[in-house]
Amino acid sequence: MTTQNAINWPDTYLPGTGDNFVSNEVIVQGVTAADVWRYLTDTSTWESYYDNVADISFPAGGGPELADDLAFRFGTFGFPPLDAHVVEFQAPAEGVPGRLSWTAKQEGGPEERLDVLHAWLVEDLPGDRVRVLTQETQIGAPAAALATERPNPMLNGHQAWLDGLIRAASGMLGA
Template sequence: MKWPAGFEPDNSSVYARNEIAIAAPPERVWRWLIRAAKWPQWYSNSANVNFIRGNPPELAPDTEFRWKTFGATVASRVIVFEPPHELGWDAHGVLSAYHG
């Protein structure tokens, strides 16, 4: 995983890792992950996904979007986009974070 400067696990005050196995090829999973506008259909901790810069409903490099997660509104920008293996965005709101 490519961590942006300052967000490496050793430099973060909070670090969490979640992992699941999905019985599908990476290309199929990727198509669901990049459809940010549809996250609320399958991820209950997301809501109100609005694109600021980019072409909804799919994420792409440098896409900027605002959304709600765990009750907090955050602004995010896609900073890692390597289909179908790695996707990552920052999040700024109550705190700053990286999700990859």
């Protein structure tokens, strides 16, 4: 029997307690966690495989590779650039899943305020397979509005990110 790992959730962002939650996952053969990790943590590659991200910057320096405790900014889903902060960073290793989580915030009044935790888990599975799980909890009025849209833009957007990430990691960009 194979057990699969789960996202580490801080209490503030526990799934089901915010205004919007989405979960997307892929399991594929022929790609390793290390292959995926390279494209996930190097923000200079994001726009090559995911069209819903823009204006990535590192106001305090660093980047383009993400690292523990790194601050960065990016635009997505039509929001002005969000202030993000890496809160969990563990590269995948033998028997250890890769873990990446960041908070992203938009300040403002009650109608604009947004607080997000976006988490990733990347793990090798038996049979030359890799599992990539991404989940996000969002808190705030913009999140509540997104949660009511059909089709769900967060669910579809994150699936596009996963699909592009796997294409990039398997060397199939532009194919």
